[in-house]
Amino acid sequence: MFTFYASSAPQITRSALSSDNSTKFYDANGHVISRLGSQNRDYVKSKKIPKTLKQAVVSIEDRRFYKHGGVDPIRIMGAAISNVTGSSLGLQGGSTLTQQLVKLSVFSTAASDRTLKRKAQEAWLAIKVERHYSKSQILEFYINKVYMGNGVYGMQTAAEFYYNKTLDHLTLPEFAMLAGMPQSPTLYNPYKYPKYATERRNEVLNAMVKNKVITEQQAQNAKNISVQRNLSKTHAKAKTSEKTSKYIDSYLKQTIEELHDKGYKTNSGLKVYTNLDLNAQKKLYNVANGTSSGIVYPSNRFQLGATLVNPNNGKVLAMQGGRKIKVAFGLNRAVQTGRSSGSTAKPIMDYGPAIQYLKYPTYQPVKDTPYTYAGSDKSVMDFDNKYQGTITMRKALVESRNIPAIRTLENVGVPRATKFLKNLGMSFSKPLELQNGIGLYISSEQLAASYAAFSNGGTYYKPYLIRKVTQVNGVTHKYHSQGKRAMSPATAFMITNMLKGVMTDSNGSGTAAKVSGLFEAGKTGTTQYPDDYINQVPSDSSMDSWFSGFTKNYSLAIWTGYDHQFKANSYISPTETTIAQQIYKSVMSYISQDKPNTDWTKPDDVVATTRGGQTEYYVAGYPGTVADNSSSQTTSGYTVDRGSDSSNTTVTQPRSNESSERSDRTTESSETPTTQEPSGDGSGNDNANSSSASSDSSAGGSSDTSNNTDNNTTPDNNAGTDTNGNQTNP
Secondary structure (H helix, E strand, C coil): HHHHHHCCCCCCHHHHCCCCCCCCHHHHCEEEEECHHHHHHCCCCCHHHHHHHHHHHHHHHHCCCCCHHHHHHHHHHHHHHHHHHHHCCCCCCCHHHHHHHHHHHHHHCCHCCCHHHHHHHHHHHHHHHHCCCHHHHHHHHHHCCCEEECCCCCCHHHHHHHHCHHCCCCCCHHHHHHHHHHCCCCCCCCCHHHHHHHHHHHHHHHHHHCCCCCCCHHHHHCCCCCCCCCHHHHCCCCCCCCCHHHHHHHHHHHHHHHHHHCCCCCCCEEEEEEEECCHHHHHHHHHHHHHCCCCCCCCEEEEEEEECCCCCEEEEEEEEECCCCHHHHHHCCCCCCCCCCCHHHHHHHHHHHHHHHHHCCCCCCEEEEECCEEEECCCCCCCCCCCCCCEEEHHHHHCCCCHCCCHHHHHHCHHHHHHHHHHHHCCCCCCHHHHCCCCCCCHHHHHHHHHHHHCCCCEECECCCCEECCCCCCEEEECCCCCCEECHHHHHHHHHHHHHHHEEEEEEEEHHHHHCCCCEEEEEEECCCCCHHHHHHHCCCCCCCEEEEEEEEEEEEEEEEEECCCCCCCCCCCHHHHHHHHHHHHHHHHCCCCCCCCCCCCCCCCCEEEECCCEEEECCCCCCCCEEEEEEEEEEEEEECCCCCCCCEEEECCCCCCCCCCCCCECCCCCCCCCCCCCCCCCCCCCHHHHHHHHCCCCCCCCCCCCCCCHHCCCCCCCCECCCCCECCC
């Protein structure tokens, strides 16, 4: 079997052994956008590598390095006994230093590639390497190839990064620290994890004593020195900036996360081909960080998270995880799920399911009348603190009225709404509640992908950034998102048609986002401060502001707000709630210039009708309206059995030409959101709120972003409130 596997082993060359192990990232056009590690490495020849470092590496990695021929049977037996007995006994793993070099030079480090075949080929190639190269050369290759954390490859470069010194100026404890790092560069980072770095360094010193290259006293003296002593506060060999680095910061961070999720490591010489549209990414970055778009941000602390996807395949084309900050060292707000999405939840949790499961027409009568959650004294209100009586579903969605949304969700039922969301790729750790109908804890990536299903006629594609990975041995893995039917084409079309009005109707909440002449649809969302904090901010202020919109070519979702919304002057004023819309408008108008501008086509089973001068739609066979809150709801001419949590609806014989509407039932809920959704008329002042702007004008870009989210805003469930009872709003 060994012979069979070895016969198919890949070729190994001097170039592969000596080259850096950087991973290259490409955009959608095949252009290199980043190289992790290659630009940082300073290669050092064997004669310039200090003897102490060589001794440290051999002692901790392969004590019998100078005695074996690439594979060490004694070492393998020792490792096997150690594994069986559960005692390390000072023994090491079965792989020799030469085998480790082969693995780094030829094979993928993906967990899925840890097979018997791969180990056999690795052993055979290690024997070949030992036949062609001296021990000194092999050690030179290894010391120059290993990953040392922080985007640095090779121990010479690591010495300059961590100590601002060359190898020949390091001390014994510093040699020991570097020699121990390759096993786990992240865990043994002396800046971040000094305790683990100290333990590993001391382990190396003990191995050197056991290998008789230093004395017990030398080891003890070295152990007495802090592992953080002499660490550099500036990094001469930090990862160098490329032309595209500032633009792709957020996208690259998420790509690396996705790469790790697939079982790859970035220090394995990969070629990673992404779906990045670099022009769209640059535009998104510039709008977020520059002034050319004409958007006035209240301060540098004002943040955003945005994701752009292709609705026809799920490819993530661009991603912005913040502004005035380097996302690689902190939170990527494009994928955070700690902020409520406000009224952007209504199409995907309330009205979409109502059309899908209850066959609501776009002119379905819904009640905008006083509403209190069952079992509580919490009332649902709208931004204007008024009621409009019975209105159509279209009007309720266009103007983002909250009470009709909650009543609609109540009729649909949370279980069916949860099923609808699951079809859109969303799962939640705890059961959803009625108040989630006006606020879900989801990311801009999830929101953009869910609205994309409206755009393409009802198919959900899981968003993804990586389309292809090529390993050092030439093996290529391709990736794509398999489309899944999430809703009927009728549901997608009717929601899209209503969401157009959000941007075009004079009373629509998202008119500031409208791109003239472009066929598009979208939805706003804002969240209000909880009752116990409302007196500390202006009554019309918001915590979060969202906009999610789409064309047939793109779906773009944007969150705006402050990382620590309970700090002074960290609220969003009414005029600032339109910033998310302005970002959308600037980006969407730019990326749509050379794309076909086509409208959505009505599916065959959708019927158009005129009501009050407005073109409305219903699903064929359901020409009337559905009454509220009855196990046997009535439509004009038909009785509709709501039945169980099923997308099917049974139609029986016609009864009458009148529709009945009974009073809405209520559902038990312990928390109740207070609501706020201003109508954006597109003519609002773009200037920042004066109090916020004046106090934040000197704030640094990273002053408020060291933590992912403010501790006071982390929800312990998926409901419309967080652990402190902070209420979310549309």
